[in-house]
Amino acid sequence: MTRECALLLPGVCAALADPRQPGLDDTCLEKLLDWFRSLTWFDPTVELVQDNPCLPELITSVLALPEPSPSILSFTLQLAGILASSETRFQHLQEEKLLGRLFGREGPRGGAAWEEASVRSAWVKGVHSMVHHQPALHFLCTMGGMDVIFALQGDPSLFVASAASQLLVHMLTFSLESETSKPLSTKDCDWPACAQMIIKHIEESLQSSSASHIEQSLKLLTSLFGSCFGSCYAAWTEVLWLDIANQIESFLLEDTVKAQHVLANLLLNVARSPVFCGTEGSFWALVTSALEHLTPLQAGPLAVGLLKLCKCPQDVRIQALTVLLQPMDCILRAASQPLEYAGLLDESVSDPVTVESLLSSKTSCAGLLCQTLAHLEKLLSLKHLRVDLPCVSLLRSLMTILQFCNGFLSPTSPLGSTISRNLINCFRVQKSALDVLAALSEKKGCDTLIGSLFDVLLAYLQSPNTSPTVLKKTFQATSKWLVHLQELSCSNSQWQQTEKILEDVFLVLQKRLCSPCWEVRDSSLEFLTAMVKCLRDQKEFRQSLLSSEVLRLTENLLEDPESYVRASAVTAVGHLALITYCAPESPVIGNPYNKENTVAKLQEILSTDSEGFPRRAVISIFTKWLREGSGQLEDTEQFVSRVIQTVEHDLDWEVRLGGLELVEVFCSQTICQLSPCPYAPVSSAVSSPTPQNELLQVFCRAKLFGFLFRSLCDCDKPVGQRACDVLIGLRGHFYPMSTLENPQEIEDSPAGRGIAWLQRTLRQGSLAQNFPTDGGDGVDFQDPESMMLALGAIDLLELHDELNKSSNHVEESPQSLLQDILATMGTIEDNEVDCY
């Protein structure tokens, strides 16, 4: 603790204990607690409480208050817990008899303040902080604290209940890890007293007839197994598990106790814990039984968790996958004539009737499907899935779901009719199914279905009933499958099918680009950009694109009234330019949307658009063009110079940042172009400028340095940081070995005064955040010599560090926090004086 803080602390403590003071807001108190936590974390000594007697005094005064406010009482409980986290400070506070009055029987528990959930929560947190040594554990057990914690597991406040449960897990683990030296194999009286109490409580609860007690204990066990990852926990957790396994199994099989929903999590955490590394044993039998007996909704999370595990036995994995696929299988069977398609699964794990009844009910159908689809999407995103997904059947099932949802499928079975009725116009299911569909595009083997898949996708794209959000997902899935389609047609030369599909896609895209709903226009443009990104090298795609109206419509949307649409149009036009102005088949003649017009239009948007999004889009497209160097820009130097001048005064910092990115790309490209190839023959011409000088001249002509140096003082930190990075990079180029070391050299130079001024300004500027505009003492940013000197003379690294400091590092210091508290609290005295 700094001296300044130590001086401020007594005042703060006194103010906090003063009941007349207005309550501080909770964030302040939380920050204060965080500070104490950081002070005590690595320092177990007693000095903190000894040197700052105001802290124990604060606790004493609060305890002396007849009716302390809940917030100050909560603060005190947590503070005491933090202070008592080391044994020495604990003893010190015990000597002052404070802890008993806070956490013991005479403490707030049972009193009026206990009605407040915040007080109970603080009590639990305080105890949690305190229990990091034996005496604290002992103190709690003897003071009757355990029963309180047990009771708080069922607290009406979920936060308190959860914190109590976490506390018990911590105590059990701590007690077993710290109090025993030899490995515990069997549960006997060797177990520490505290652990015994907790275990006994768990066992009793599990055997009780109260559903809530059972649930509490199951949740406790879930977090216990969820927190024990080290192998050192293996021994005792296994003992504990063997002790309760039978009970758990009985919950699974009996319907009398409604605890199934908690069991899936518990089993998953046990499966993840190091205890059951082996694939043998009764545990996996229990997991299998759970997969059979839990409803698909309950078993889903367990199944997906198991599939992610490395050490799960293969048969359990297959079973878990089967559970996940069951609803999809049911859909497939319900939609088709018997035996038309084999379903997804050869046999089901649980009773198929359960899945059927869930899908037949209006209330559970969408929920089950959405959950299943979300799980499947997760599985598809895994790099290493250790089971094979039946992708073709899965795709068929997804298509069926999508057709049910838009009413395009007429099922023959009664179950199919019911499901169809439940799913019609269900946007939630549509969106989830389309997500999985998109993820499935990367899997192999679905090629035979690709034609009918596009029929489904196009039906969605064409239907006026498709909601904008569903349409967006459809676009995303379509662009992914188009990529797959292209790859496929490359390999099997089925160009006709591809061309037909592309033609249909562009037709519907044209219509969607004219939609009165801006979300639709926006996602259509995003779709177009996505397609161009992936498919621009494909001839068929380019042909379909260029023969459609899409180009013209997209250019029109640069003037859309909605700024998001304008931004997306800018991005799309930018990407389209990469095709249209380079492609040989581009219809140049009579096209008013030529290269110059497009560049001019985008520059106009950059300088005049009233919204930030389109301007950001323009600058990033310019950068992309420059980076790709694909011939959009003839006179790059002039172009960059123009853009810099436009961007420099932009009100949106992201646009200015984009400008810096453009400058960075420009610099690196120019350096590459102008730097001599190390193997090139040395030019004998004396008069030609050296490459370094030429570079400097180019940069100066482009007015690059003025922009960079001014950006160092930008009011938005990221801009300054980026400018600094670029300048450091440039200096690395111009001064590859070292910086300018001789200050005399600067002073002597004609530009010396200017550079000195710049140095001074920047030093203040980073704080003042204000770059002086008067040029009296100014520096000539377009003079190559001055700029060379400036790069060498200014300590950019120091500036870099300065800029990287968090902007609020001053305001967030503990000292400032204490001052703030004093200032807030102090007002009351002023008011009193006023009143007098």
Add this chain to the structure above:
Amino acid sequence: FFQYCLSGHPTLPCNVLKFKSTTIMLDCGLDMTSTLNFLPLPLVQSPRLSKLPGWVLKDGSTFLDKELKECSGHVFVDSVPEFCLPETELLDLSTVDVILISNYHCMMALPYITEYTGFTGTVYATEPTVQIGRLLMEELVNSIERVPKAQSASMWKNKEVQRLLPAPLKDAVEVSMWRKCYTMPEVNAALSKIQLVGYSQKIELFGAVQVTPLSSGYALGSSNWIIQSHYEKVSYVSGSSLLTTHPQPMDQASLKNSDVLILTGLTQIPTANPDGMVGEFCSNLAMTVRNGGNVLVPCYPSGVIYDLLECLYQYIDSAGLSNVPFYFISPVANSSLEFSQIFAEWLCHNKQTKVYLPEPPFPHAELIQTNKLKHYPSIHGDFSNDFKQPCVVFTGHPSLRFGDVVHFMELWGKSSLNTVIFTEPDFSYLDALAPYQPLAMKCVYCPIDTRLNFIQVSKLLKEVQPLHVVCPEQYTQPPPTQSHRTDLMIDCQPPAMSYRRAEVLTLPYKRRYEKIEIMPDLADSLVPLEIKPGISLATVSAVLHTKDNKHVLQLPPKPPQPPASKKRKRVSDDVPECKSLKPLLSGSIPVDQFVQTLEKHGFSDVKVEDTAKGHIVLLQEAETLIQLEEDSTHIICDNDEPLRVKLRDLVLKFLQKF
């Protein structure tokens, strides 16, 4: 409760309800789909239409070739279009007391009913309904009358001949009932019989029932109707909408507690959501115009067109269509646009508040002001001077058989740059286009029907909970083309009762109560006797007087004075003689006490037997039986009157008299 169903068209209903002593016609919609069987009426001579070949029977007979023409494989009647009227034979329409109109689309058959059937009653409708209904009728009459056609075909209607014709003419129903359009004088005469009503206004019909119009949210002035007596309530829901468009929102609460709810006029396109369709409309319109094509929108002069114009008002600038002219051509275009602005009290809240600013409630005023929307009574005159292409034209009739739309179809049909966009759901667009085939112009079908869909209906029924629902049979099964869509039908408990054209339904509700008033002096004379706590009874002797469906109980006339003269009384003066009244009895007889009483009175051999309904008390010696049951007591003894009287008196002791 009877319902005579005179129309089979679910959205153009015509039902007659017999309720208590009244006969109420609910709507009189005119099914105009019959006109699709006729050739279009071109405004200017159309060489194409006039050159169509006559239709020849399979056996080569040509006797129909003047009446029937063939076009692209379809056969059309070459005559003035005719309409299919509601049934007129099912009951004598001159007995109809009142006609209740729910919206302007459902009154198009009114002149046929009021002017041809001997109808002498009153028609009730709201003011916008009448005004806009008049515009629709005027447009209809005008479109047909201005293209006089000499020929009138009737030979094909002969049953024997009709059987030989190709579909759909072969299957057309009741062709003998099809009638030519009415005339303006008939329209005026019909409309003069209408009495204007306002929402929630209560109208007494002959003291028997009360009818009330409620806002239905579908169109300007559109209403649902409540028909109720003291103890019965029938709701008539026809053409309602829950979407936020221009009219006042639908009043659902007042439909609660109905005994019977008659449900008609649901959306005709349940699979198309109106928002999506409006989007489709705009996109197609913009695409066509951008490519230099013209857009034709066949529509009615009122209704959805207001919403479309409002939507376009917001859309055209963003779509870069500000310079494209919009034309609205109809003999009533001007009136329609202006009427819409003056019915403020019938508009939705947002539009009502605009009136107080003051601003025109509909933005088409601004479109007109800025010259973006121009309206003309017909294509002749000013329009031909102003006409610029590419443009968007709104004009009627949506059937494409008459009106200015015929001209534009002929004009623009040959170019694939142009598009016709169908927004009215009343006609199948393929049938409407049939006489124009082959057609190069693009056709887009964006039916915009804001009426209730089945999801909304099911919510509505859950909300208002009628005891019984009656609806057209079309609503009780999925649409024929989508038989798997079981979600597209009415699903309620008990299942809805369905009706079809020319059917008479006995509504599933029995009248059980009638309200009767008691005159004060009669009420004064009553002496109630409390027979149970809280329940008092009194006997009433009175004369029931019924007049104008009101029932009143009056004091009976005084007993006749002894005749003052010996003059013989006239028979008619004879007043029914009032006999002295026997008291009414109530209570029950406790068997044990009764037996004790009998024993006290000297009956020694009393035996009691329990029966299913009560007890039998046997007096063996006297050979007498006393049957005591819940609602009757019998004393059975042989010819011993004194014994019977004695026993009777003993029984009476246990009962209360009043």
